[in-house]
Structure formats: C-alpha cells, structure tokens
Amino acid sequence: MAHTVCLERQRMLSYRSDPPTTSGVYEQFVSSKGITKAVELTDDGVKVMWLSTPEHRRGKVLMYFHGGAYVKAALSGHLEIVHSQAERCKPRLAVCVVEYTLAPTECHPFQLQQAVSAIHHLQRVKKIKPSEIILAGDSAGGNLVAAVLLHSTLSHPRVTPLDLEEDNLAGAFLISPWVTFSLGSPSMTRNFYGDYLDPKALSRAALQFVNGNEDSHSTLLKAAPESWKEIKTKDTAIVAGECEMMVDDIVQFADNLMEHNHKVALYIAAKEAHVQMVLNRSLKRGKSESEKYFERWLDDRLEG
Numbered sequence: 519m520a521h522t523v524c525l526e527r528q529r530m531l532s533y534r535s536d537p538p539t540t541s542g543v544y545e546q547f548v549s550s551k552g553i554t555k556a557v558e559l560t561d562d563g564v565k566v567m568w569l570s571t572p573e574h575r576r577g578k579v580l581m582y583f584h585g586g587a588y589v590k591a592a593l594s595g596h597l598e599i600v601h602s603q604a605e606r607c608k609p610r611l612a613v614c615v616v617e618y619t620l621a622p623t624e625c626h627p628f629q630l631q632q633a634v635s636a637i638h639h640l641q642r643v644k645k646i647k648p649s650e651i652i653l654a655g656d657s658a659g660g661n662l663v664a665a666v667l668l669h670s671t672l673s674h675p676r677v678t679p680l681d682l683e684e685d686n687l688a689g690a691f692l693i694s695p696w697v698t699f700s701l702g703s704p705s706m707t708r709n710f711y712g713d714y715l716d717p718k719a720l721s722r723a724a725l726q727f728v729n730g731n732e733d734s735h736s737t738l739l740k741a742a743p744e745s746w747k748e749i750k751t752k753d754t755a756i757v758a759g760e761c762e763m764m765v766d767d768i769v770q771f772a773d774n775l776m777e778h779n780h781k782v783a784l785y786i787a788a789k790e791a792h793v794q795m796v797l798n799r800s801l802k803r804g805k806s807e808s809e810k811y812f813e814r815w816l817d818d819r820l821e822g
Contacts, residue, residue, distance in 0.1 A: 660695025
C-alpha cells in the first residue's frame with residue numbers, strides 16, 4: 519500500500535501545473551543558485567537560457583530540452599541535472615536550456631522548428647561549431663532531440679533544414695525518450711506499478727501535441743531503420759529505466775538506430791523508473807545510476 523501511495527504521489531509530481539513556464543523555473547533557479555541570468559533570443563524568438571557562461575568555456579556546449587509530455591514546463595530537477603554537469607565539468611562545458619512552446623499553444627512540428635532555430639543560434643550568433651554542440655533531452659525532450667537527428671538526414675517538409683555546414687554534432691544523449699504514442703507494448707502493462715507515468719495523461723498530451731499531424735518526426739518509432747543511417751552526430755546514447763513503462767519501445771527504437779549506426783549505445787538502468795535522474799533531483803534523492811552513466815558519457819565526449 520505504501521508503495522502504491524508513493525507512486526501516486528510521483529504521478530502527481532510528474533504532471534503538476536506549477537510553475538507555469540520554463541523561463542519562470544529558470545529565473546527561480548538561477549536566483550537560488552546565485553547564477554547570473556543570461557537569456558538570448560533566436561531570430562524567431564526562441565529563448566536560449568544559459569546556466570554557465572559560454573564565453574569562458576574551453577570545450578563544448580550542452581543544449582538541453584526538458585521533458586513534460588510537451589504540455590508541462592521544466593522542473594527544477596531538469597535544471598539541477600544539467601547545472602551540476604556544468605559545475606562538474608567547467609571550464610570544459612557550458613550549458614543552455616531551450617524553452618520551446620508547449621502544446622496546445624503550438625503543435626508538432628513547431629517545436630522541431632524551434633530546436634533547429636536554437637542550434638543555428640549557437641552556430642551563427644555564438645560562433646560555436648556543430649562539432650562542439652551536444653544535444654540532450656529527457657522524455658518529450660528526448661523525443662525532440664531524436665526528431666532533430668532524424669531531421670538532419672530526412673528533412674521535415676515544414677521545418678527549416680538543419681544546416682550543420684558539412685559537420686556533425688558532437689553527440690546526442692536521449693534520456694527515456696518518448697518515441698511512440700501507442701500504449702500497446704508489454705512494458706506498459708508489466709511496469710505499470712513500477713513507474714509513475716499516467717497512461718491516460720500521456721494519451722491526452724499526445725493528442726494535444728500532434729493535433730492531427732502525427733508523422734515519423736513526432737512518432738520516432740515509425741521511422742524506418744534506414745532513415746537513421748546518415749544522422750549528423752558523432753555519438754548517440756540512449757538511456758531507459760528497467761522499471762519504466764516505455765522501456766520496450768525505447769529498446770526497439772535503439773535497435774532501429776543501431777541497425778545502421780555503430781556509434782549508438784543503449785543503457786538500461788536497473789530498478790529505475792522513467793527519467794529517474796530528474797525524479798531523484800526533484801525529490802532531493804541521491805544520484806541515480808542513469809545520471810552516473812550520463813556523467814561518464816559526457817566525460818568521454820569532452821575528452822574527445
């Protein structure tokens with residue numbers, strides 16, 4: 519009974535409504551940490567919010583896309599994860615977080631266009647090479663990172679092409695990516711009591727996000743394995759929790775990528791739920807095994 523109550527509380531945490539905007543979370547976070555607020559706008563108004571100063575770095579930039587089923591703002595736990603990496607790795611790493619527009623205010627592929635705009639901002643305004651940019655995201659943010667990778671080789675007809683100037687991104691790290699809106703995989707039932715996600719809430723969010731525009735750039739599991747053959751990233755890592763409801767879909771997605779890419783790694787964190795590293799940070803718990811893996815992977819990219 520206590521375990522069930524705990525899970526229900528975590529479900530509520532996952533879909534709470536406050537604070538209402540990611541920029542609001544950012545402002546509260548930097549104030550609490552004594553970080554200088556640094557927000558830049560891309561040419562089309564997308565907010566790129568810095569958690570460390572890119573001018574002082576001597577390495578790479580991590581661009582992060584938060585989860586929340588495309589309908590919820592970032593949690594402080596999202597910012598804690600990436601800020602801790604900036605602190606741990608400085609001056610080799612600078613970190614920024616992108617505020618994309620939530621559904622139903624805007625629907626797919628609007629968020630993909632915003633992600634492309636943010637990457638181009640780093641290149642053209644900050645003069646950061648694609649080979650110095652690492653993309654990372656969790657859940658819906660992982661979906662968005664995967665959509666960017668697919669867009670890099672198979673352009674979405676309604677989105678500006680991703681111009682990496684014949685270069686590759688330094689890497690992409692996908693944390694429990696939301697790769698399909700179907701609820702039919704065995705782990706959706708098998709892990710229902712081991713995870714905190716609410717399938718009905720996921721379905722509602724998916725309808726708001728795609729709004730009749732579902733395609734392989736929104737439902738990444740639908741993209742044929744050969745579609746991933748020429749994605750423009752040097753390395754890709756995918757993390758899932760053993761006890762999360764999405765794990766079977768994520769494994770299938772990773773298999774699709776691995777079919778034509780030898781630089782794709784899959785890590786299944788034992789006894790972990792969906793996006794456990796963010797959950798642990800939000801609940802002030804210890805560092806998860808998936809976060810430790812993220813750190814090891816980042817260290818390898820920074821040394822390369």
